[in-house]
Amino acid sequence: MLVFKKSPIFAGILVILFLPLAASFVPALGSYPDIMVFAGIYCLITIGLCLLMGYAGQISLGHAAFFGVGAYVSGILTTRYGLNPWLCMVTGAALAALVAVAVGAPSLRLKGYYLAMATLAFGIIVNIVFREEIEWTGGPDGLIGIPGLSLFGFPLDSITRYYYLVWATVLLAFLFTINLIQSPSGRALRAIHAGEEAAGAMGVNVANYKILVFVYSAVLASIAGSLYAHYMNFINPAAFDLFFSIKLIIMITLGGMQTVWGALVGAVAIAFLSLEWLHLFQEYEMVVYGAILLLAVVFLPNGLAGLPAALMEKMRR
């Protein structure tokens, strides 16, 4: 699990690379690139969340809010002030980092589940701000007319082009995070998860590391939010509510938060379920998510990503 195995990465890259091509030939796959754009956006959030929850053992129930901060900063600054979207993305990430320090610092200095409570409240408050600050956010109706992105004058105006942008970003975040895990910082995070007292006694600055990983996860979520806003060209508060925070938790639980692979698998699985396969349940969709979470917790302690290893273990017996 901790060994940097390159082959699955290359296999993953190949699938990602050729999916749009396959989709253009196979009608049944036609909607897949679009869904995979959302999946990639979710992946950016779950990669950070997995580091925060799976590695450092800190629970956040408010990551939809950081996703929203990125989306609204990008949305407001581009539509109202006509700023460069990339600059807006950086601004959003910086704001998310500041907010993460403000929310995280008081609760992360304490042991226990204070961060979960603080982020739960924070997520609800931010969503209320999105709904009520109509002058800025457009209120419940949202913001329209958010421009698309272009890279060095090359407009990313098709699904396929945006798809490659999003997944290139995911790849960078994934590699950065994998490297981080196999470094003193990554070990420090896992040490904090296993025992804060022992980690401190070994010289790990526990409070700083918890804040740092929380900020990192918030920045990734914010970048994801900006990418979402520029892809949809429209945002409203419903996309950043408490339910989305819970959905993120379901993603990493289903995928398995012990490895970053789990974050990817879970995000892609839930993206397909929610955007393609669960429509037939209509208003009972929520119940299905509940069932997925329950089944994952009971039967997949290491998530879908841990399934191959678990099956191999079973075969050997």
Add this chain to the structure above:
Amino acid sequence: MDRSSTLPALLEASDLVMTFGGLAALMDVNFVLAKGTIKAVIGPNGAGKTTLFNIITGVQAPTEGQVRFNGDLITGLKPHEIAAKGISRTFQTVELFDNMSVLENVMLGRHMRCRSSFLGAGLSLPAMRRQEKRLREQAEEILEFIGLAEKGRAMADSLPLGERKILEIGRALATDPELICLDEPAAGLNETETEAGAGLIQAIKEKGITVLLVEHDMKVIMNISDEIMVLNYGEKIAEGAPAQVQCDAKVVEAYLGDSECLF
């Protein structure tokens, strides 16, 4: 004459008081720990031994009093700051990182002796990769020293208790401490394991590392300690060479309520 009194002091505790509500866990405890020696702290349960450890390592701040290490005041510092000064510890209830391998546990012990930038690690800069390799080698050396070289790849929680205790000592050694505080290293171990542990503590002393030890196994204490300090209900009732403490009237009374030599 007590030979440790001629050595320079590494740790000095003065007038330590620790109260929890109305309960006094430590009352005016003073002691000096000489460089390069092994000092054992003994006393009945609830005597304040673990509280003393927690104060020295920064887990708790004393109600009153000071601790100086190499002349620097360390009371009020956070555990990681005290660790950086050169004090490391083990825990009474072994606190290993069970989500990591044996080798990684020791590598984590080197945490403050290495660079740990988030950005440099994420970008996997060559310097970080070289450092990682060096850390691995250093950790392997320590595993060699404590006799767990073969177990490096095993997960920490798969080891039996005796090896877990040894590994915890190895992890503490990885921090390059000047002082190592061992909280009941022999508790729960069989005779062979206890002997191996005592041998390891001797070897640590021979490396020039000072040892402060809480222990109940009197055989271990009598054999390896240079000095013994006895606590009873938070008060220091005796201190001195093993032979001296053994027959101290107060100590015997605290343990047995009798007046013969102990142990």
